[in-house]
Amino acid sequence: MLRRISALVLAGLTAFAVASCGSEGGGGTGGDAGAGGGTDDTIVMGFSQVGAESGWRTANTKSVQESAKAAGIELKFSDAQQKQENQIKAIRSFIQQRVDVIAFSPVVESGWDPVLNEAKNAKIPVILTDRAVDSQDTSLYKSFLGSDFIEEGKKAGQWLVEEYKDSSDTVNIVELQGTTGSAPANDRKAGFAEVIQADAKFKIIASQTGDFTRAKGKEVMEAFLKSNPDIDVLYAHNDDMGLGAIEAIEGAGKVPGKDIKIITVDAVKDGMQALADGKINYIVECSPLLGPQLMDLAKKVVAGEEVPTRVVTEETTFTQEQAKEALPSRQY
DSSP, X not given: OHHXXXXXXXXXXXXXXXXXXXXXXXXXXXXXHHHOTTGXXXXXXXXXXXXXXXXXXXXXXXXXXXXXXXXXXXXXEEEOTTOHXXXXXXXXXXXXXXXXXXXXXXXXXXXXXXXXXXXXXXXXXXXXXSSOOOOSOGGGOSEEEEOOHHHHHHHHHHHHHHHTTTOOSOEEEEEEEOSTTOHHHHHHHHHHHHXXXXXXXXXXXXXXXXXTOHHHHHHHHHHHHHHOXXXXXXXXXXXXXXXXXXXXXXXXXXXXXXXXXXXXXXXXXXXXXXXXXXXXXXXXXXXXXXXXXXXXHHHHHHXXXXXXXXXXXXXXXEOHHHHHXXXXXXXX
């Protein structure tokens, strides 16, 4: 571990300079230093994942784990099971273990300053992945790697505006939001609303969290259908909630993609298949394959190099025909 090396070198120099504790001090720390060989040069990363709530998240975890192995980075992995308190506990554990760098995908945006200050005081750099925090002190992390969620919401809204450009009738929209307080839920909602608010015919008649899960998406959509019989469009903040909603729509005797048009975000395989089958009408991509970029950032940060404070991943959108073309080579 690089951090260990620095401490051991400092201890060795001190012992050499102070003759009275020279031999005893050197013997106390020399074992770990001597045993290092190639292993002590290994970067150790503590990574706290949100959970395994969706196909996207599973693909993201796999990308991080495989990329760490390929880059020769030792990964200490923790699954927060969608609870902020679990992530805070994991980050404090990484600090105690004196890892070289901490990376995490925050469950929610708020409440991180205390633990990030602890990491800063321990001189352990932090990289945010996939999701941002709302801290005003940007010195608490070195970089944020991930998608532009507001732009994703805007892309969803722009498709809807184009789809109904020749209609003057009211368009009733229901929205399945992601985890309450999370950056993607907040930003995808804001970006979408910003675009559609310019035309009064677009009305969001119901909006509720589906926690980014298929089961919750189905449950909430069932409730939407019971309380709002005239739904024209569903906007789901991820594919999994959209796929759950499709089950509810079909269970209500309606045809997804026709009776109710569906827009989702992510572009995982199951979602892309539903798009190819015409059950989803439009998907805004959010790539989970952040592992290679994360490992590159980690190496530069540990080496003391300057890195961009914001790294935006490149992503696209998919129509039905584009989904059919992309599916055979889809990695996730």
